[in-house]
Amino acid sequence: xxxxxxxxxxxxxxxxxxxxxxxxxxxxxxxxxxxxxxxxxxxxxxxxxxxxxxxxxxxxxxxxxxxxxxxxxxxxxxxxxxxxxxxxxxxxxxxxxxxxxxxxxxxxxxxxxxxxxxxxxxxxxxxxxxxxxxxxxxxxxxxxxxxxxxxxxxxxxxxxxxxxxxxxxxxxxxxxxxxxxxxxxxxxxxxxxxxxxxxxxxxxxxxxxxxxxxxxxxxxxxxxxxxxxxxxxxxxxx
Numbered sequence: 215x216x217x218x219x220x221x222x223x224x225x226x227x228x229x230x231x232x233x234x235x236x237x238x239x240x241x242x243x244x245x246x247x248x249x250x251x252x253x254x255x256x257x258x259x260x261x262x263x264x265x266x267x268x269x270x271x272x273x274x275x276x277x278x279x280x281x282x283x284x285x286x287x288x289x290x291x292x293x294x295x296x297x298x299x300x301x302x303x304x305x306x307x308x309x310x311x312x313x314x315x316x317x318x319x320x321x322x323x324x325x326x327x328x329x330x331x332x333x334x335x336x337x338x339x340x341x342x343x344x345x346x347x348x349x350x351x352x353x354x355x356x357x358x359x360x361x362x363x364x365x366x367x368x369x370x371x372x373x374x375x376x377x378x379x380x381x382x383x384x385x386x387x388x389x390x391x392x393x394x395x396x397x398x399x400x401x402x403x404x405x406x407x408x409x410x411x412x413x414x415x416x417x418x419x420x421x422x423x424x425x426x427x428x429x430x431x432x433x434x435x436x437x438x439x440x441x442x443x444x445x446x447x448x449x450x451x452x
Contacts, residue, residue, distance in 0.1 A: 215389055222404060223389035227382050230407040237414025238422070251420035254333045261326040269319025275312035276355070279305065284376045302368055309359040317356055320349060344416040347409045354402035362396070369396055375403065 242249060255262055283305060291301055324345060327333050362369055378391040392400060413419070 219389040219393065222400075223378065223392045224382075224387045226404065226407050227387075230411040233411045234413055237411075238419065241414050241419060249419055249423065251417050252336060254336055257332040257336070258326060258330045261322055261330070265319050265322030265326060267319070268315045269323060272312050272315030272317075272319055275308070276316055279309050279312060283372060284379050287376070287380075288372045298370070302363070306359065306364040306368070310364050313352075313356040313359045316352055320352055324349070340412075340416045343412060344409075344418055347405065347412065351402065351405050351409055354398055354405065357398055358396075358402055362398070369399070371395070371399065375399060 288298065288301075292298075327337060327341075327345075358369075374391045374395050378388055381388040381391070392403075
């Protein structure tokens, strides 16, 4: 194991994870009022609506695909009769759709923030850093999914990247698995860890504050304080 391999494929993941967890704890304890996405919906909504929907739903689909591809070993899918060729078709097809949605949503959101003056003035340098990191990571992911796997010869990342990631989870890292991984994959993975390291200090923390309780809350009933005027109104006093 070389020094570079130790730094990139052992030290970086663990350091980024520690910063990710510790940074969120620190942010929550010291800056709860800043734990927000600082919504700009009131400033502009025409571009925000489609951009946000495409980006967030596409991101959820992409995260789900990453989780299945990395955490589920090939032996398990083979046990259920899913061949590698069939898995590749499903992965490439679904990944392409998710990639297009994420990229389209991100382009709309960046265009909105750059061209709408009222939105731009609310942007901080940390926002710019987060947008830049997200853009690069997403573009690399689109390249890996669309160019390499869908229209290219494909790459079996489950035998290298996935096994390396699972080795980190059990604290038995195998950096040698990343040695012959295509360059674009390695850059994508490296920048993803750097993104996790800066995540707690940006508006991305709002991802952990999704209002899921709204799904099960009762309806809010609105009543007039005074009865409506009008002779023929139902319920009006006489």
